[in-house]
Amino acid sequence: MKIYDVLVIGGGQAGLSVAYFLRRKKRDYLVLDDKEKTGGAWLQTWDSLKLFSPTEYSSLSGWAMPKSEHEYPTKDEFIAYLEQYETRYEIPIQRNTRVLSVRKENELFRVETNLGIFYSKTLVSATGTAKQPFIPEYPTQNLFKGEQLHSLYYKNADALVGKKVLIVGGGNSGAQILAEVSKVAQTQWVTLEEPNFLPDNIDGRYLFNAATQKFLGKTSNTSSGIKASLSNIVMVESVKEARNRNVLHAKRPFISFYEYGVVWDDGTKESFDVVLWCTGFKANLKHLKLLNIIENNRIKTQYTRAIKEPNLWLVGYGSWTGFASATIYGVGKTARQTVNELVNVLNNK
Numbered sequence: 001m002k003i004y005d006v007l008v009i010g011g012g013q014a015g016l017s018v019a020y021f022l023r024r025k026k027r028d029y030l031v032l033d034d035k036e037k038t039g040g041a042w043l044q045t046w047d048s049l050k051l052f053s054p055t056e057y058s059s060l061s062g063w064a065m066p067k068s069e070h071e072y073p074t075k076d077e078f079i080a081y082l083e084q085y086e087t088r089y090e091i092p093i094q095r096n097t098r099v100l101s102v103r104k105e106n107e108l109f110r111v112e113t114n115l116g117i118f119y120s121k122t123l124v125s126a127t128g129t130a131k132q133p134f135i136p137e138y139p140t141q142n143l144f145k146g147e148q149l150h151s152l153y154y155k156n157a158d159a160l161v162g163k164k165v166l167i168v169g170g171g172n173s174g175a176q177i178l179a180e181v182s183k184v185a186q187t188q189w190v191t192l193e194e195p196n197f198l199p200d201n202i203d204g205r206y207l208f209n210a211a212t213q214k215f216l217g218k219t220s221n222t223s224s225g226i227k228a229s230l231s232n233i234v235m236v237e238s239v240k241e242a243r244n245r246n247v248l249h250a251k252r253p254f255i256s257f258y259e260y261g262v263v264w265d266d267g268t269k270e271s272f273d274v275v276l277w278c279t280g281f282k283a284n285l286k287h288l289k290l291l292n293i294i295e296n297n298r299i300k301t302q303y304t305r306a307i308k309e310p311n312l313w314l315v316g317y318g319s320w321t322g323f324a325s326a327t328i329y330g331v332g333k334t335a336r337q338t339v340n341e342l343v344n345v346l347n348n349k
Helices: 013-025 040-044 075-088 171-181 204-215 237-244 286-291 328-347
Strands: 003-009 029-032 099-105 108-113 116-125 147-150 164-168 186-190 256-258 261-263 269-271 274-277 312-314
Touching: 003 013, 003 108, 003 328, 013 029, 013 040, 013 075, 013 328, 040 075, 099 116, 099 286, 116 328, 164 171, 171 186, 171 237, 312 328
Parallel strands: 003 029, 003 116, 116 312, 147 274, 164 186, 164 274
Antiparallel strands: 099 108, 108 116, 256 261, 261 269
């Protein structure tokens, strides 16, 4: 029975980042990934998605992403970069391997998959959130006869031509999808609060610098004195174009559904053919259920290390597993510290 020093569950940007640092430590490890090819959650995003930072701020540790022909890299360019990254560092990944459950057996992790059972001394879970799309619950939601679609399953606007579409959710995904859909359909945007658009000259590089400063306990303002947050909307080209068409107007949330649409706060009804939810995701932790350490869809951690299962680390799920760890730019810092902790544990076994 082969026993790995480390198994990494998930071969997206978080899993690859962890693997990069494990490789440098010369440990016996394997990445288990359920996809047919490289790309992780990026394979499931919409076709026209663009990153909101230049290539130098869209790179993993060790090797910078090749310069894009565009101001901001496309989804396909980033996936190609991940493929090259994986090859460059000869990262051992077993594809089409879906982890069904994890349990402890004689102080080892027993990882059951669709392709057999794997054992390891330590474990890193880096499955992200893409398999757990979040849709908020509204009264009488089941009455709505139209289509409801989460952004996870949105690829392009071809099926929405001529329809009336309600797009729910702010942030960069909501803004970019609104910009695209509004070209071919009648749209209404709904956000919890008034959308916060960054100035045209402020993009993701400033957000990540501000996030890093906040992590270090310093001011989170940009050099321009603008209060920055990773939830702010970056004015990429498509969003600027939508602004020029005067479609970036959002209403506050409706109160319920009815058969043909939604009921607004003032009681008026409005019909829609499609509701497109750009409302984010929750952590994908189902495979860890048998460890009995999940509480409210989270696992208590000290940085990335699980408190109740100290040979388990979680990377890439958001700020509760490392500051900005769900971002391309932030995950490297998280992965480095995780691997340092993990190797220290292995050295003392």
